[in-house]
Amino acid sequence: MPEMKTIQTSAVAEAVAAMCIEANHFLTDDMKAALSRAGESEIAPLGKQVLGQLQQNLEIAGEDHIPICQDTGMAVIFVEIGQEVHIEGGFLEDAIQEGVRRGYTEGYLRKSVVRDPLDRVNTGDNTPAVIHYQIVPGDEMKITIAPKGFGSENMSRIFMLKPADGAEGVKNAILTAVRDAGPNACPPMVVGVGIGGTFEKAALLAKKALTRPVDRRSADPYYSAMEQELLERINRSGIGPGGLGGSTTALAVNIETYPTHIAGLPVAVNICCHVNRHAVRVL
Amino acid sequence: MDRHLKVPMEEQELLSLRAGDYVYLTGTLYTARDAAHKRMYEALRAGEKLPMPLEGNFIYYMGPSPAREGRPIGSAGPTTASRMDKYAPELLDLGLKGMVGKGRRSEEVRQAIIRNGCVYFAAVGGAGALLSKSITSSRVIAYEDLGTEAIRELTVEEFPVIVVIDSKGNNLYDIALEQYSKEE
Numbered sequence: 001m002p003e004m005k006t007i008q009t010s011a012v013a014e015a016v017a018a019m020c021i022e023a024n025h026f027l028t029d030d031m032k033a034a035l036s037r038a039g040e041s042e043i044a045p046l047g048k049q050v051l052g053q054l055q056q057n058l059e060i061a062g063e064d065h066i067p068i069c070q071d072t073g074m075a076v077i078f079v080e081i082g083q084e085v086h087i088e089g090g091f092l093e094d095a096i097q098e099g100v101r102r103g104y105t106e107g108y109l110r111k112s113v114v115r116d117p118l119d120r121v122n123t124g125d126n127t128p129a130v131i132h133y134q135i136v137p138g139d140e141m142k143i144t145i146a147p148k149g150f151g152s153e154n155m156s157r158i159f160m161l162k163p164a165d166g167a168e169g170v171k172n173a174i175l176t177a178v179r180d181a182g183p184n185a186c187p188p189m190v191v192g193v194g195i196g197g198t199f200e201k202a203a204l205l206a207k208k209a210l211t212r213p214v215d216r217r218s219a220d221p222y223y224s225a226m227e228q229e230l231l232e233r234i235n236r237s238g239i240g241p242g243g244l245g246g247s248t249t250a251l252a253v254n255i256e257t258y259p260t261h262i263a264g265l266p267v268a269v270n271i272c273c274h275v276n277r278h279a280v281r282v283l
Numbered sequence: 284m285d286r287h288l289k290v291p292m293e294e295q296e297l298l299s300l301r302a303g304d305y306v307y308l309t310g311t312l313y314t315a316r317d318a319a320h321k322r323m324y325e326a327l328r329a330g331e332k333l334p335m336p337l338e339g340n341f342i343y344y345m346g347p348s349p350a351r352e353g354r355p356i357g358s359a360g361p362t363t364a365s366r367m368d369k370y371a372p373e374l375l376d377l378g379l380k381g382m383v384g385k386g387r388r389s390e391e392v393r394q395a396i397i398r399n400g401c402v403y404f405a406a407v408g409g410a411g412a413l414l415s416k417s418i419t420s421s422r423v424i425a426y427e428d429l430g431t432e433a434i435r436e437l438t439v440e441e442f443p444v445i446v447v448i449d450s451k452g453n454n455l456y457d458i459a460l461e462q463y464s465k466e467e
Contacts, residue, residue: 053410061412066411067358069410069411108349109349122430122432151385151386184387186408237464238465239460240463243386243405274409275409
């Protein structure tokens with residue numbers, strides 16, 4: 001029998017708190033590079049000015065420790081737990097929520113979560129986070145935190161297409177979602193797409209797609225080409241930075257797929273603004 | 284065209300603004316977003332007074348992150364304006380002169396802007412750290428229990444915005460698409 005590795009829940013809470021703060025103040029290198037490249041290639045003067053402001057905003061956020069965006073999001077957390085991991089010190093989920101509570105309170109992050117979708121009373125500490133667990137081989141625990149702002153979340157869509165709609169139907173669905181999002185989603189956006197699976201699987205794939213580096217194309221050449229084609233078409237839409245017009249509407253289209261049912265073709269489009277944040281740690 | 288203007292704004296200056304103008308605002312803005320708008324709407328239904336003077340003033344659709352010690356405010360960028368579309372026409376008819384937010388507005392809001400000679404500005408979404416630097420003071424004046432959604436009186440200095448819908452109803456988002464779309 002393989003050795004079990006013990007992970008203390010206190011270490012999980014500590015990591016989660018630190019990652020919430022980190023993700024809200026610093027973009028990953030791939031996002032920074034993509035924004036910087038966009039600043040050079042943008043054709044619209046106003047668009048270029050907006051991209052310049054976004055660069056400046058990132059510098060101020062990092063140097064003065066001010067969140068990149070005031071919408072510090074609802075914390076979406078992916079936890080991949082190696083099946084040889086033994087968790088000690090309490091219930092894992094409590095530790096994760098405790099980490100979110102501490103990160104958002106100690107890190108001066110905005111508390112944007114309400115306890116009930118209809119009575120809308122703020123929970124005051126940004127909990128609960130939305131947590132997705134996955135059991136994987138190995139003896140490590142990988143935690144990815146992606147604080148999700150709702151300007152862009154609100155513009156996300158799911159389409160239950162028919163198999164006969166095919167690739168054209170999928171592309172049209174994605175382009176429709178992006179066009180409808182327009183200036184509301186704080187472009188330049190990152191477009192996370194999930195194709196296949198079931199209703200909820202497609203949405204989860206789309207969310208996960210947003211955590212893939214924007215400079216890494218799909219490993220499948222067919223979908224890699226589709227990502228490239230869609231990115232070019234989206235950037236011909238004219239929406240531009242801030243929706244004020246230009247050639248930079250999206251920084252990347254990331255597509256994830258899964259087998260699906262003979263009768264269905266689910267397509268989920270999870271749109272993220274240019275503050276496509278995440279932090280990753282392996283315990 | 285770059286303009287440097289005081290808020291509240293002289294009527295003549297407001298009416299001369301055109302979609303696409305880049306404007307630096309100095310003066311007072313009031314913050315209100317979803318929950319504060321809902322409360323103001325209910326106050327009006329109940330025949331109560333609003334917690335801030337609407338006449339001639341500007342609302343910034345914004346809920347900041349908490350301020351660190353010694354700073355007036357945390358990150359402070361615009362939120363999506365369309366969620367306030369249900370409430371905006373009534374406020375504009377009652378004297379509100381302008382709104383700062385981001386994203387599209389409904390046709391009802393555009394008509395209320397034209398009818399009352401108002402303006403809708405966008406600030407750059409997702410640039411909350413940068414925008415916070417143009418806010419010199421912030422004071423909660425109503426609905427404190429709403430936390431980030433409370434109504435705040437902000438003093439701004441050279442706060443950068445862009446005219447999206449001007450008093451004639453011209454809409455920069457539509458103009459931008461006509462100008463830059465290369466779709467077949």
